[in-house]
Every structure is written in C-alpha cells, then in structure tokens.
Amino acid sequence: MANDFSADHRVKALYGFENNLDDGKGGNHLTDHNTVGFTSTDKKEGSHAADFEKDNAEWGSRPDGQLDVGFPLKNEDVTKKIAVCFWIKPESNISPGYLVAKYDTNGRRSLAIVRDYAWLKLYCGYNNGDSAETIDTGYQINNGEWYHVGVSLDGVNRTAYIRVFRASNSAVTEYFKTFANPLHVEDADFTIGARHDGNAAYCQDGLLDEVVVFNELLTSKEIDAIRSGAYSYPMTEVRVETVGAQVAYTDQDALVRVDAAGFMAAYGLFAEIGEVQVNAGGLMVAYGVAPPPRRVFPVPHPKVSWQTHFGKRKFPVVG
Incomplete structure (x- = not known):
C-alpha cells in the first residue's frame, strides 16, 4: 500500500x-x-x-x-x-x-x-x-x-x-x-x-x-x-456499539458513533451529499450537509409516535 x-x-x-x-x-x-x-x-x-x-x-x-x-x-x-x-x-x-x-x-x-x-x-x-x-x-x-x-x-x-x-x-x-x-x-x-x-x-x-x-x-x-501507508483524504470512520441507549453524532474526529440497547443499528454514509442515516428499530435519524456539533436522540419508546407535516421535519409525540 x-x-x-x-x-x-x-x-x-x-x-x-x-x-x-x-x-x-x-x-x-x-x-x-x-x-x-x-x-x-x-x-x-x-x-x-x-x-x-x-x-x-x-x-x-x-x-x-x-x-x-x-x-x-x-x-x-x-x-x-x-x-x-x-x-x-x-x-x-x-x-x-x-x-x-x-x-x-x-x-x-x-x-x-x-x-x-x-x-x-x-x-x-x-x-x-x-x-x-x-x-x-x-x-x-x-x-x-x-x-x-x-x-x-x-x-x-x-x-x-x-x-x-x-x-x-x-x-x-x-x-x-x-x-x-x-x-x-x-x-x-x-x-x-x-x-x-x-x-x-x-x-x-x-x-x-x-x-x-x-x-x-x-x-x-x-x-x-x-x-x-494507508492514508487518504478525507478520513472517515463509522463505529457501531451495542450498549447504551442513544444515537449520537460527533464531528470532533470525523467519527460517527451508533449506540443501541440490545440491537445492531444499521447505517449508511453518503460522502457525496455529506449525509448520515441511522435506521434502528423503526427510528430514522438523518443529518444534512452541515450537522450541529452534537445531537442526541432517545431510543424509541413504545408510546412514542413520530408526527410529521408535509415539508417539515419529523418530531416525537408521546401518546
């Protein structure tokens, strides 16, 4: 190499x-x-x-x-x-x-x-x-x-x-x-x-x-x-962990961490549009081209549903 x-x-x-x-x-x-x-x-x-x-x-x-x-x-x-x-x-x-x-x-x-x-x-x-x-x-x-x-x-x-x-x-x-x-x-x-x-x-x-x-x-x-002898730019890393109860994004070291209680979280990384998608247990978290430094979302609760309006972002509603 x-x-x-x-x-x-x-x-x-x-x-x-x-x-x-x-x-x-x-x-x-x-x-x-x-x-x-x-x-x-x-x-x-x-x-x-x-x-x-x-x-x-x-x-x-x-x-x-x-x-x-x-x-x-x-x-x-x-x-x-x-x-x-x-x-x-x-x-x-x-x-x-x-x-x-x-x-x-x-x-x-x-x-x-x-x-x-x-x-x-x-x-x-x-x-x-x-x-x-x-x-x-x-x-x-x-x-x-x-x-x-x-x-x-x-x-x-x-x-x-x-x-x-x-x-x-x-x-x-x-x-x-x-x-x-x-x-x-x-x-x-x-x-x-x-x-x-x-x-x-x-x-x-x-x-x-x-x-x-x-x-x-x-x-x-x-x-x-x-x-x-394995360097190329930019360097990215995706890490999946099966402990904890949150899905988090951090840009401190170009690292994406996925935590999920008891199950393996799926992910996709699309460098050409700068987007990270995480799908786990029915929950989808998407980041656009310019994500905030850190955003944390809870693992889906049985009584939480996802409400949406046309053209607007999804948000959780406890029923």
Whole structure:
C-alpha cells in the first residue's frame, strides 16, 4: 500500500526522497548541500530513503521567501499550526541533531524537531526569536532502528502532540504538552537534516524517509494511517456499539458513533451529499450537509409516535 496525499489541501510538502530532494506535492524543492545520499536497500516508503552523513554535513534547505503560499510557519503565518510526519533510522548520537526545522539561532527561532543524543525534543522559539523553549518528550530513538514520528503543534494555543512508533516491536508512545509561550514565526529557511546555518556539528546522521508537512493539526488516526501507508483524504470512520441507549453524532474526529440497547443499528454514509442515516428499530435519524456539533436522540419508546407535516421535519409525540 502507499499513502495518497493528492486530495489533501493541508499537505504543503511531501519529500519521498526518491533519489532526490524534490517536493512531490508542491514546489518546495530543497537545495542539496554537500550531496545527500540515497539508498534503495534500507527504506520505509517508495524506492529510496535519504541517507544524511553528518561527517559530510549533508542537508537540504529552502529559503522562506520561496516556500509555497500556505506553508506552515512561513513568515507572517498567524495560524501557526504545523504537523510533520517522518521515518527515521539514526546512525549516531549528536547533541543535538536537527531533523526538520525552521530555526536560526541568530534571532530567528521558530520550530526545530531534534534528536539530542537519543532523546526526541522540540525547540519552540519565542521572545521575537531570541529564545527557545525545549519540549523534552523523554523518548529515546535508538541508533540502527526505524521509528515513525508524528508531531502536531499549535503555536497559538501552545499545544504539542507527539506520537512515536517503534518498528522493531510495534510499540506506540504518545506525548502531550502545553508549552508556556506562543510560537514565534520569522523568515528562517526550512531545513531537513540541519538548522538554518548548516553547522556541521548539528547535522543529522542517518536515514530519513517520507517527510510530510501539513499546515493543520493531525489526529492519532491520521498519523497511524500515514505510518501504515494507508492514508487518504478525507478520513472517515463509522463505529457501531451495542450498549447504551442513544444515537449520537460527533464531528470532533470525523467519527460517527451508533449506540443501541440490545440491537445492531444499521447505517449508511453518503460522502457525496455529506449525509448520515441511522435506521434502528423503526427510528430514522438523518443529518444534512452541515450537522450541529452534537445531537442526541432517545431510543424509541413504545408510546412514542413520530408526527410529521408535509415539508417539515419529523418530531416525537408521546401518546
């Protein structure tokens, strides 16, 4: 299977590292510094993975002014939402090694995803880019192993969600953090494998594969789907449960839940008209294109009948 990002307008860059540093989604192709290597024998997606050699100071960059419109943390971005997913297999410990960043230590700090020795951390710029707050996940990414990392950060509301999958044992670890200062945004270069100045002491050493950059937050389901190679947009889920006594709709995570006392509820999902229909025990609940955030209906009562008038919505009447 392979991820399909073609219909997702939130994806602003996709680096598959198919023997190059090109953006497979937009125009954010990276400049190759010191000839990044590629391998076809040890990869997680597509035909190749990028092999960054620290001793040769290999990395990729794109100036802020050349980033596509809507690219997250581009200068003057007021939304300040970004999500990044990638595969990583490090080869040595660096303090710190910059993985994906928009971060200039000369007063233009925004965000850096780093591996400090083995520890996964985020550096979040504030104070007009002169200072940075460190988010330490407490998670170790070991040398010689593949991991999938998903980072979802809201720089206005100061929240970060990090989800890590360890391929060797399929263990998933997640980390939530509310940080102290709103994220600073400025015009540092977007970089992979190093920070803005390309200082060789802080370059990544090891493999990276399928780096995907979103200008919106991701859910755990979306991160897991990307890691599994099963992602497509939009993602929907219908879940049927046989406990409780209500039929409910929620749009918090594109999830529809159906609860029914003692029987299985039937459902239909029609994406082309944005409608959900639930039929259970003679009760029909229908939502139109723009449903309210949450509506709850009781399970039919023996003394409840459904009254209707032509051209109007149905409503219950207790007889």
